[in-house]
Amino acid sequence: MKVVRVQDIIGTEREVNGPGWTSRRMLLKKDGMGFSMHETIIPAGAEMDLWYKHHLEAVYCVAGNGSILDKATGETHEITDGTLYALDSHDQHTLRGGTEDMRLICTFNPPVTGQEVHDADGAYLPDDGEA
Template sequence: MIIRNLEQLVGTERDVAWGNGQSRRFLTESDGMGYTLTDTIIDAGSESLLQYKNHKETCYCIQGVGEIEDMDGTIHPITVGIMYALDQNDKHYLRATTKMRLVCVFSPPLKGNESHKLTSDGESSY
């Protein structure tokens, strides 16, 4: 059984600055669960162009307000209680109007130290 407390992760190697916030990684590949579970903070006022080419991700918003924009220009408001899943390695913009907090699941799991390398225009090279 694996038991972890968020307070125990903050400030450790499992607390990763991902580019426009922090990703607190409760589970990583080394835990052997087959997926990663994170508590992710997105900085207020940030915009990130993201794509996970090697992972599928599901996010559940537990704090804040923002939006996801598909590459076709469709905007999806994200507020508390909204879940979104990137089931086709979807390239997208993530914008945070306020500080946002998401619970995220990645499959396959992250090794643990990955972070986005955002370019000056906010695009991720991860």
């Protein structure tokens, strides 16, 4: 059994900051669960173009607000507490923070190792087989 508390992650190697986000990586590939789980904070007003070409992601908003633009359809979906979105087709999207910071619970398949950074397309590189 694994028990992970977000307060124990803050300030460690499992807390990763990027432009427009902070990710607290609660479960990683090396934890052996077959997926990774993160708490991600998107500051109010942030905007990011993302495209997870090598990963599927599901995201559940537990606080704050924002929106997600589906670049394929042009549709914008509002995100508020209680909203889940799933990038089930490697969807290119723009994630925007709203008037409040968003607190998101994210899962990735395949799981991430914890130190990935977004490339020029907004994607993480494919899994190289390393834990």
